[in-house]
Amino acid sequence: MNNFEFRRLQKRDAEKVHRIVAREGSFRVSPSEMSVWHAQEIVDWVESDDPCYGALRGDDVVGVCLAHLHKAVRKLHIENLRVDVEWRRQRIGNRLLELTIARARQQVAGGLRVVALAKPDNIAILGLLRAAGWTRGDAVVWMQRDVGPPLDLHEKDVRQ
Numbered sequence: 001m002n003n004f005e006f007r008r009l010q011k012r013d014a015e016k017v018h019r020i021v022a023r024e025g026s027f028r029v030s031p032s033e034m035s036v037w038h039a040q041e042i043v044d045w046v047e048s049d050d051p052c053y054g055a056l057r058g059d060d061v062v063g064v065c066l067a068h069l070h071k072a073v074r075k076l077h078i079e080n081l082r083v084d085v086e087w088r089r090q091r092i093g094n095r096l097l098e099l100t101i102a103r104a105r106q107q108v109a110g111g112l113r114v115v116a117l118a119k120p121d122n123i124a125i126l127g128l129l130r131a132a133g134w135t136r137g138d139a140v141v142w143m144q145r146d147v148g149p150p151l152d153l154h155e156k157d158v159r160q
């Protein structure tokens with residue numbers, strides 16, 4: 001853990017963040033869903049007020065936590081928590097999540113609900129969240145409807 005620097009992501013990290021989130025498409029929730037963000041979207045995101053943290057090893061980004069903070073309703077959505085496969089199980093994911101939540105707490109007065117979507121077979125993220133005291137929500141059912149051109153076309157575009 002001592003070899004890693006944890007800090008808020010910055011514009012100059014965007015290409016590296018893009019690479020790490022593009023490496024696997026595992027966070028999409030259906031086969032047709034767009035699986036990665038464009039590099040420019042990541043630039044806009046890390047330049048916004050949203051809490052987004054990275055774990056760095058030298059110049060390399062080895063882990064990220066990207067989140068959206070919805071201040072009006074005091075909800076923090078963890079959109080992507082990811083650690084490079086070679087650096088897993090060193091508490092990096094846990095630390096990134098803690099820092100992201102701590103930052104959001106500074107931005108919002110009072111309590112905060114933190115939510116994350118996880119596939120039921122994603123043992124790693126479910127293990128991490130349960131170990132950190134998270135409980136399974138039961139307030140919503142995931143519904144979806146695709147509109148416009150087929151999403152898989154967009155996905156090809158994104159992966160270029």
Ligand SMILES: CC(C)(COP(=O)(O)OP(=O)(O)OC[C@H]1O[C@@H](n2cnc3c(N)ncnc32)[C@H](O)[C@@H]1OP(=O)(O)O)[C@@H](O)C(=O)NCCC(=O)NCCS
Pocket residue numbers: 026027079080081082083084087088089090091092093094095117118122123124125127128129131
């Ligand atoms: C989920 C992920 C971010 C975890 O990162 P990590 O740095 O390896 O996790 P940590 O080392 O902080 O783990 C903290 C705790 O979570 C639990 N945990 C983590 N990975 C686990 C696994 N594969 N199986 C079971 N429990 C696990 C353990 O309790 C662990 O503590 P321990 O190692 O002391 O037992 C990483 O596996 C990953 O990038 N997965 C692919 C991306 C993904 O699916 N992200 C989630 C959807 S956004």
